[in-house]
Amino acid sequence: MAERVRIFQHPDSLLVGHVRNLIERAGIPCELRNWMLAGGMGDLAPIDCEPELWVAPHNAERAEAVIAQWRRGDALAEGLPDWQCPVCGEAHEGVFDRCWQCGGSRPERE
Ligand SMILES: [Zn+2]
Structure with a gap:
């Protein structure tokens, strides 16, 4: 099992899916975790079931750059x-x- 690092998490699964698309469009393989749990209405503490994005360590820097660019609202890129x-x-x-x-x-x- 290859090592992964978490680069993003958010309670809104749609938002996480959007960020994953951005990262994958940048050519970075991205793993989604806790996706199913996030849509549930159970009693789990939200912080424990937030969807998360994980990438290989050597891709983390690039993926974080993609996220940083998205957070700046780079209209042309997005x-x-x-x-x-x-x-x-x-x-x-x-x-x-x-x-x-x-x-x-x-x-x-x-
Ligand atoms: Zn106006």
Whole structure:
């Protein structure tokens, strides 16, 4: 059994799945753990069943860079969805982070 290091965990399994996609798209094999447990409604303490992402140690640095980039909200790398200005209702492509019409900011994701 190859050694693995945990690089990410979050109670939201959809979010973990999204991050896994980003990592795998970067060419890094990624192992998902606690995935099934996360969707359950049992009495387990949440911290014990959060979905986790594990990678081989030699990939950890690269995977963490992918996550760091995602956390910075790198729009171009990630292919953000279109968004609608909460102030004036104008529609925008994901690469823009401000409304060109009223100057409003793109709503935070998550
Ligand atoms: Zn606007």
